[in-house]
Amino acid sequence: MIRDITLGQYYPGSSPIHRLDARVKITATMLYIVELFVVNNFAGFLIAGIALFTVIGLSRVPLKFIFRGLSAVFIIIFFTLILNIFLTDGRVLWHWKFITITYEGLTRAVFMAVRLIMLIIGSSLLTLTTKPIELTDGLEKLMSPLSKIGVPSHEIALMMTIALRFIPTLMEETDKIIKAQQARGADFESGNIIQRAKSLIPILIPLFISSFRIAQELALAMEARCYHGGSGRTRMNEIHFHKGDAVAAVILVLFLTLIIASRRMGMPAIQ
Amino acid sequence: MSYIEIRNLTVQFMKINEDGSEVPGRKALEDISLDIEKGSFVAVVGMNGSGKSTLAKCLNGLILPTKGDVIVDGMNTRDEDHLWDIRSRVGMVFQNPDNQIVSSIVEDDVAFGPENLGIEPAEIRRRVNQALKQVGMYDQRLKGAHMLSGGQKQRIAIAGAVAMRPECIIFDEPTAMLDPKGRENVMNIISELNADGITAILITHFMSEAVETDRIIVMNAGRVLCDRTPAQLFSDTEMIERAGLELPPFIELREKAGLPSDVTNLEKMAAYMNNR
Numbered sequence: 001m002i003r004d005i006t007l008g009q010y011y012p013g014s015s016p017i018h019r020l021d022a023r024v025k026i027t028a029t030m031l032y033i034v035e036l037f038v039v040n041n042f043a044g045f046l047i048a049g050i051a052l053f054t055v056i057g058l059s060r061v062p063l064k065f066i067f068r069g070l071s072a073v074f075i076i077i078f079f080t081l082i083l084n085i086f087l088t089d090g091r092v093l094w095h096w097k098f099i100t101i102t103y104e105g106l107t108r109a110v111f112m113a114v115r116l117i118m119l120i121i122g123s124s125l126l127t128l129t130t131k132p133i134e135l136t137d138g139l140e141k142l143m144s145p146l147s148k149i150g151v152p153s154h155e156i157a158l159m160m161t162i163a164l165r166f167i168p169t170l171m172e173e174t175d176k177i178i179k180a181q182q183a184r185g186a187d188f189e190s191g192n193i194i195q196r197a198k199s200l201i202p203i204l205i206p207l208f209i210s211s212f213r214i215a216q217e218l219a220l221a222m223e224a225r226c227y228h229g230g231s232g233r234t235r236m237n238e239i240h241f242h243k244g245d246a247v248a249a250v251i252l253v254l255f256l257t258l259i260i261a262s263r264r265m266g267m268p269a270i271q
Numbered sequence: 272m273s274y275i276e277i278r279n280l281t282v283q284f285m286k287i288n289e290d291g292s293e294v295p296g297r298k299a300l301e302d303i304s305l306d307i308e309k310g311s312f313v314a315v316v317g318m319n320g321s322g323k324s325t326l327a328k329c330l331n332g333l334i335l336p337t338k339g340d341v342i343v344d345g346m347n348t349r350d351e352d353h354l355w356d357i358r359s360r361v362g363m364v365f366q367n368p369d370n371q372i373v374s375s376i377v378e379d380d381v382a383f384g385p386e387n388l389g390i391e392p393a394e395i396r397r398r399v400n401q402a403l404k405q406v407g408m409y410d411q412r413l414k415g416a417h418m419l420s421g422g423q424k425q426r427i428a429i430a431g432a433v434a435m436r437p438e439c440i441i442f443d444e445p446t447a448m449l450d451p452k453g454r455e456n457v458m459n460i461i462s463e464l465n466a467d468g469i470t471a472i473l474i475t476h477f478m479s480e481a482v483e484t485d486r487i488i489v490m491n492a493g494r495v496l497c498d499r500t501p502a503q504l505f506s507d508t509e510m511i512e513r514a515g516l517e518l519p520p521f522i523e524l525r526e527k528a529g530l531p532s533d534v535t536n537l538e539k540m541a542a543y544m545n546n547r
Binding site: 010012127131132133161162164165168169212214218220221222223224225226227228232233234236237242 | 328331333355358359362363365367369370371372373374375377378379382383384385386387388389390391392395396399413414415416431432435537
């Protein structure tokens, strides 16, 4: 199940989107997320949607890959839909006993669901088209002005690199521990919610201990490879701002303007 | 002067008592003196807890001596000014392939060491490509590290050490967690690197690997039990017994079949059999 989350996975490729400067992509994704909350009618979503699918098309990441990330958050989307449909007051469309569906509820539910779906697709597109190392390098560069006021930007970036690297390793470790405990007769599937939460303890404690062991070994291996902090370090792939990145930045500004303009496009506002 | 000089090396770890006070614990290494020549291929063998890994970690300053000195290419590991020089000359490959790979993408991980040395980006790229070709992983350079097999991961770890252009690489049981295929592969790469002039120090439990080296150092309870060529060591069955080791299969066969002791590898054995 955890394997299905595409969030944080990289899809190798050499499309124009893959080759963009990570800093541009991070800024664009952040702006895109903000814009999704600026949008207040379906016209805005149409613009954002066209933009999103253009980027997906350019990135040549298979749609299957992109939508796989959605299945993991399906439950959240589902609950958003349900809650909005049943709990919004307004013009009544349908009424049965205590269930009331209103026109406002229905539009709002669809609106929120579209927003969530586009949010998830947009942000997973960033990690799908950007190598983890570029992502963290980009973040490090974006945060570097902050290091003057004492923010450890290199350390934060390295922590993220290592965290991303060890997700699959720790997942395998968890799997091993679960199987080992099951072989000893542990039961993770029956009982009420409290009993089940309690039965997680024999998984979490060994996992905790083994991650300390892994951390220690990794630190030793890093020291053996001359790691001594961010100073004096170079990069194999220096981040360069190319012409394509400038073009992307201009398009981004245009998109931002369009989205803000969409608030006044005469469509009924939803919020 | 030898490349690595170990002089009266003693390592004693501190033990923390229940009340939090530190007291000297067991001696992991006791009064070890060894010389390792440039370009040689040395195996270090011994039972668990005999101090092999501790010895390995002393050679690049990961563990500092309690007493005595370790001098690498004229530099003392105690000298902090030279610590990074020593580590860039003496690379290390560890046992668990998973816990020594830093980046998710193969080529980024290989670049980690050279990046730490502050080398020019174009030169890093050249070294990374060369190192990956050397271990036969160039085609997989853009893959995720977690998608590789254990043997492939270990080859990436070796490439990571090679890309730093070391003069010596210490292999701390690099094949212990691999399947036979991966083990053979990694051993071939180590032999090739040694043939290219890199000093190789191989810590291992497998006698069939140790027999391929020039020199075997047998450790026991923190001391050097003996230091011989494979041919000398494996003709001394009493010593093998004392060190708690076992004979490589073909040597056992040689002993049982009563063949002469100059039959030191499989090729020689085949030649001997054919001549009869």
